[in-house]
Amino acid sequence: xxxxxxxxxxxxxxxxxxxxxxxxxxxxxxxxxxxxxxxxxxxxxxxxxxxxxxxxxxxxxxxxxxxxxxxxxxxxxxxxxxxxxxxxxxxxxxxxxxxxxxxxxxxxxxxxxxxxxxxxxxxxxxxxxxxxxxxxxxxxxxxxxxxxxxxxxxxxxxxxxxxxxxxxxxxxxxxxxxxxxxxxxxxxxxxxxxxxxxxxxxxxxxxxxxxxxxxxxxxxxxxxxxxxxxxxxxxxxxxxxxxxxxxxxxxxxxxxxxxxxxxxxxxxxxxxxxxxxxxxxxxxxxxxxxxxxxxxxxxxxx
Amino acid sequence: xxxxxxxxxxxxxxxxxxxxxxxxxxxxxxxxxxxxxxxxxxxxxxxxxxxxxxxxxxxxxxxxxxxxxxxxxxxxxxxxxxxxxxxxxxxxxxxxxxxxxxxxxxxxxxxxxxxxxxxxxxxxxxxxxxxxxxxxxxxxxxxxxxxxxxxxxxxxxxxxxxxxxxxxxxxxxxxxxxxxxxxxxxxxxxxxxxxxxxxxxxxxxxxxxxxxxxxxxx
Numbered sequence: 001x002x003x004x005x006x007x008x009x010x011x012x013x014x015x016x017x018x019x020x021x022x023x024x025x026x027x028x029x030x031x032x033x034x035x036x037x038x039x040x041x042x043x044x045x046x047x048x049x050x051x052x053x054x055x056x057x058x059x060x061x062x063x064x065x066x067x068x069x070x071x072x073x074x075x076x077x078x079x080x081x082x083x084x085x086x087x088x089x090x091x092x093x094x095x096x097x098x099x100x101x102x103x104x105x106x107x108x109x110x111x112x113x114x115x116x117x118x119x120x121x122x123x124x125x126x127x128x129x130x131x132x133x134x135x136x137x138x139x140x141x142x143x144x145x146x147x148x149x150x151x152x153x154x155x156x157x158x159x160x161x162x163x164x165x166x167x168x169x170x171x172x173x174x175x176x177x178x179x180x181x182x183x184x185x186x187x188x189x190x191x192x193x194x195x196x197x198x199x200x201x202x203x204x205x206x207x208x209x210x211x212x213x214x215x216x217x218x219x220x221x222x223x224x225x226x227x228x229x230x231x232x233x234x235x236x237x238x239x240x241x242x243x244x245x246x247x248x249x250x251x252x253x254x255x256x257x258x259x260x261x262x263x264x265x266x267x268x269x270x271x272x273x274x275x276x277x278x279x280x281x282x283x284x285x286x287x288x289x290x291x292x293x294x295x296x297x298x299x300x301x302x
Numbered sequence: 303x304x305x306x307x308x309x310x311x312x313x314x315x316x317x318x319x320x321x322x323x324x325x326x327x328x329x330x331x332x333x334x335x336x337x338x339x340x341x342x343x344x345x346x347x348x349x350x351x352x353x354x355x356x357x358x359x360x361x362x363x364x365x366x367x368x369x370x371x372x373x374x375x376x377x378x379x380x381x382x383x384x385x386x387x388x389x390x391x392x393x394x395x396x397x398x399x400x401x402x403x404x405x406x407x408x409x410x411x412x413x414x415x416x417x418x419x420x421x422x423x424x425x426x427x428x429x430x431x432x433x434x435x436x437x438x439x440x441x442x443x444x445x446x447x448x449x450x451x452x453x454x455x456x457x458x459x460x461x462x463x464x465x466x467x468x469x470x471x472x473x474x475x476x477x478x479x480x481x482x483x484x485x486x487x488x489x490x491x492x493x494x495x496x497x498x499x500x501x502x503x504x505x506x507x508x509x510x511x512x513x514x515x516x517x518x519x520x
Contacts, residue, residue, distance in 0.1 A: 006407050017395060208391050211351065212452070213381035214408035216374065 007218060011225035018198060022230065025194045029234025029281065030241065032183035037242040037277050039176030044273065045264040046169040057129045059143050060156045062122040067151035072125075075149065079127055084139055087128040096121035122153055184284060187234070191227050191288035196296045198223065206297070220293050227289020228282050235281025239274040303329040303460065303491050304350060309359030311345055311515075319345045321515045323359070327493065329459075332486040334502050335495040337512035343495040344388065346512070347462050350493075351383050352376060364459065381409065384453030384490075386463035390445050392437040398448050399424070399433040405456040423451040427481060442469045443478075450481060460491045467498060479505050 015022045063072060072090065079088045091099070097119040101108055114120050127146075129139045147155050199206070209219050246266050304327040311320040320342045327333060335343050348354040349361055352368050361368045364382060371379055384405075392401050402423055406416045424430045427447035429440075437445050446466060453461055463482070467475035479494075479501055486492045496502065502509060511519040 006410070204391070205393055208393060208404065209408055210377075211353070211380060211385060211387075211391070212405040212408060213377045213383075213456070215377045218408055 007221040008225060011222040011229065014198065014202070014222060015226055015229060018201060021194055021197060022226075025190050025230055026234050026237065028190050029187045029230060029284075030237035032187045033235050033238035033277055033281050034241045034245075036176075036180045036183050036280070037238055037273065038245070039172065039180060040276065041242065041246070041269070041273055042264070043169060043173050043176055044270070046165060046172065048265065050165050050169065057139055058158045059127045059129070059146075061125045061127065061146055062153040062155065063124060064151055064153045065122065067123070071151050072123075075146070075151065076125065079125070079146070082142065084129050084142055085127055086130045089126040091124045091126060093119040093121050093123045096124065184280070187231070187281075187284050188288040188291075191230050191285050192292045192295075194230060195223050195227050195289045195292035198226065199292070199296045220297060223293055223297070224286060224289050227285040227292070229285065231281040231283065231285020231288075232278065234285075235278045238281065239277050242273070242277070243269060303327050303331070303364060304493070305360075305362040306346075306349075307360040307362075309349065309361060310357045311342070311349065311354065312357050318515045320349070320356075320512075323512075323515075323517045325510055325517060327491060330486070330489050330491055331508065332483070332492045333494075333508040333510060335493055335510045335512070336497055336499075336502065338497060340514075341512040342515045343497075343512060344464055345515075347385075347464050347493070347495055350460075350462060351380055351385055381405075381456065382459045384456070384458035384461045386446075386449045386453045386461070386466050388464040388468060390437070390449040392445060392448055392452075394436060394438050397434050397436055398429060398440065401437065401448055402451045402455050405452060409456060419455050420451075423455040426454070426484070427451045443471075443474045446470060446478065447481075450478070450485075454485055454490070458490060460493065461485060463492070463494045465495055465497070467496065467501065472500070475501055476504065 076088050076090060079085050097111065100121060101111060111120075143155065143157060146152060206219055246269055249266055306323050306325050309320055309323045310318060312318050323342075323346065335346060337343055345354060349356055349368075350363065352371065356369070363379060366379070368379060393404070396404075399420055402420045403416050406419055411419070420433075421430065424433055427450055429444060429447055429451065432440055432444060437448060440448070446469065450463070450466065453463070461482070466482075467478050470478065475498065482492050482494060483505070509519065510517060
């Protein structure tokens with residue numbers, strides 16, 4: 001117990017003895033883990049977003065300007081009676097304009113151009129489908145049939161969106177994976193070399209410890225703890241920075257925020273992300289310091 | 303306690319640092335190891351605490367053949383020994399108290415025991431008033447005494463000292479030798495490497511004399 005306490009104390013003291021090197025490494029490790037955390041959070045958020053999308057298949061059918069009211073009502077009735085359809089909502093041209101103003105207040109000036117003319121937005125039918133078992137094909141067929149009707153101008157189906165977002169997510173995952181590999185390698189390399197430097201700086205101390213009867217683990221353990229601490233503190237700092245970056249995102253990137261706020265959750269950041277970061281950082285620290293010790297701290301000469 | 307059987311040590315091909323050295327030291331003995339510079343005194347001490355390995359021959363410490371001690375068990379041999387190095391080997395980023403406490407810390411001794419043992423050792427070498435200083439801020443003689451205190455603090459069976467008075471004036475050297483006598487009086491085997499004939503005359507003990515790596519008197 002005393003030995004363990006003493007090795008931990010040594011590890012903490014040693015970090016403060018080589019302040020400059022250790023604090024520089026904390027910074028670089030924190031930065032690399034922050035980049036890892038951002039990519040991790042992006043892929044997580046997009047996963048949730050795609051999941052939500054796929055749960056509620058929705059289609060918006062835009063109506064031609066000359067579509068007559070009875071034709072529209074007929075279509076609504078037909079759709080409501082269809083077993084695949086859960087809900088049909090009619091959105092008038094005026095309602096579409098109001099919704100747009102509410103969603104993009106900064107583009108209000110564009111609408112002022114049409115102040116004296118009718119709303120530039122088409123009326124539409126928003127259709128939510130029931131998604132039970134495997135009925136995607138049937139829904140697709142129904143969507144195609146409705147699209148062919150003469151009163152329909154065009155359509156937008158969120159499944160298409162989901163597919164596009166999935167592609168973006170795949171791209172981000174691949175980029176994130178390779179970037180993370182590089183960043184993890186950089187972090188490991190830094191810790192590996194910091195431990196190497198610390199071994200070099202403490203060469204005399206190590207020798208004295210050996211000569212007065214220290215066991216090998218007593219000499220090695222503080223270096224392992226130092227490596228783990230470098231990774232741990234680096235990842236905690238990265239976690240705090242990630243939290244701040246997500247919380248402050250609306251303030252420093254307001255325009256971007258409006259575009260991505262539906263896809264990325266800036267409110268409920270799951271704690272798992274931080275746990276993962278800390279485990280990764282500490283793990284990198286442990287493994288790198290272990291490898292560095294194997295390479296640079298040979299057993300005494302026998 | 304310490305037995306050498308036909309021990310050879312060679313650093314370079316053409317020259318033996320030690321050649322066919324055999325002797326034995328009894329438990330509780332106080333003796334000198336002497337010889338001119340380069341005679342092999344430091345090498346012989348290094349072989350005892352296994353910082354060097356013999357080229358040939360056997361070394362027994364406390365009846366244990368050091369050649370057969372695996373690296374993992376080396377700490378056990380070194381815990382039987384207290385070593386005073388020629389260059390002191392003190393940690394300059396730690397206080398005198400912390401330097402003396404190192405052998406106890408690595409053994410996992412509890413803090414109150416460390417406190418009392420270090421304070422006893424400090425009192426024995428007369429450095430209680432310097433315990434919070436760092437080695438660089440005390441004189442060479444005081445550093446020497448710190449090294450001695452560190453060597454004896456964990457109650458070793460054998461005390462090895464390599465030129466412990468090399469940097470000291472005669473008066474202080476006599477004080478240090480008297481200190482070794484007191485340590486020896488507690489049953490600790492003491493082996494001192496020195497080339498100071500005057501001190502050896504003042505403290506007449508058995509002498510192991512080396513000349514160019516050969517033991518010429520024991």
